[in-house]
Amino acid sequence: MKCRRCRKPAVIDVRRHNAGFCSDCFLHHCREQVRRAIDDFEMIRPGERVLVAVSGGKDSLGLWHLLRQLEYQADGLYIGLGIGEYSDESRRYAQAFASGEGARLIDVDLPAGFGFDIAEGSRVAHRAPCSACGLSKRHLFNSVATAHGYDVVATGHNLDDEAAVLFGNVLRWETGYLGRQHPVLPAAPGFKRKVKPLVRMGEREMAAYCFLAGIDYMVEECPMADGNRHLGYKAALNTIEERSPGTKAAFVFGFIERVHDRFAPDAEKEREDLAPCTHCGAPTTGDICAFCRMQERATPLALNEPT
Ligand code: Q46
Numbered sequence: 001m002k003c004r005r006c007r008k009p010a011v012i013d014v015r016r017h018n019a020g021f022c023s024d025c026f027l028h029h030c031r032e033q034v035r036r037a038i039d040d041f042e043m044i045r046p047g048e049r050v051l052v053a054v055s056g057g058k059d060s061l062g063l064w065h066l067l068r069q070l071e072y073q074a075d076g077l078y079i080g081l082g083i084g085e086y087s088d089e090s091r092r093y094a095q096a097f098a099s100g101e102g103a104r105l106i107d108v109d110l111p112a113g114f115g116f117d118i119a120e121g122s123r124v125a126h127r128a129p130c131s132a133c134g135l136s137k138r139h140l141f142n143s144v145a146t147a148h149g150y151d152v153v154a155t156g157h158n159l160d161d162e163a164a165v166l167f168g169n170v171l172r173w174e175t176g177y178l179g180r181q182h183p184v185l186p187a188a189p190g191f192k193r194k195v196k197p198l199v200r201m202g203e204r205e206m207a208a209y210c211f212l213a214g215i216d217y218m219v220e221e222c223p224m225a226d227g228n229r230h231l232g233y234k235a236a237l238n239t240i241e242e243r244s245p246g247t248k249a250a251f252v253f254g255f256i257e258r259v260h261d262r263f264a265p266d267a268e269k270e271r272e273d274l275a276p277c278t279h280c281g282a283p284t285t286g287d288i289c290a291f292c293r294m295q296e297r298a299t300p301l302a303l304n305e306p307t
């Protein structure tokens, strides 16, 4: 197979695009996919400061690298979740990338800064670990971006992630979640804009991008991922994609272009009912936000604020 762009021998084929690429042209193709996602959905405006949520894995480090290649002002935020060796190791990858690039990495540690880890938060809040973890990460991305004056938070959700989440939300007709599932979640009082610039990039393409760009990333999955039902949805979608390449992209982009608007009012209504948390100021439906309630239960005597 030859490279679609320069006709040299291809090193990777992207079946969805029915194309092969040599190494240089593949890196160029990835930058163009991200540039197009950012432009099409007006994710980042000129001069805005971007905070990239960095886990040390291929998607977040690849995203950070791509944004810097595209000359955005992008700093990283690493959140230590207290998941044993997995957290220690992933922090090392995030730090090594940042120092190699000469980029700024903000490091927030849940146990050190807030007095509890994901296992404890999950136990006291009676939530599955991934639910306690997702809640903590969303809260901290937003509060750290606000405290440090960033305009936008970027996460490394790729096309496979979006397809799996959409699949799950459709299976259960979660209309509120469907209304919020979009590559851009606009800013609102108390919320920074959230964007997903990798929405046009598949999981396999991100692994190839990191390999070809020389990015060293954490390969091991989080040990708590087993209970995550999105893994099952991903496997199901991979079976379908294998038979008809392009299905995931058609599913996600068809939803965004033709269906999302029908559910957006449900999500907007949920946002209208929010008021600042009396403890931390984050938007919430009750007096105290779910993150502060979890912290309060885990560490009754030591409510802290991020620094
Ligand atoms: S880190 Fe957290 Fe993931 Fe681990 S506990 Fe679940 S959500 S699996 S992206």
Ligand code: ZN
Residues within 6 Å of the ligand: 277, 278, 279, 280, 281, 282, 288, 289, 290, 291, 292, 293
């Ligand atoms: Zn709060």
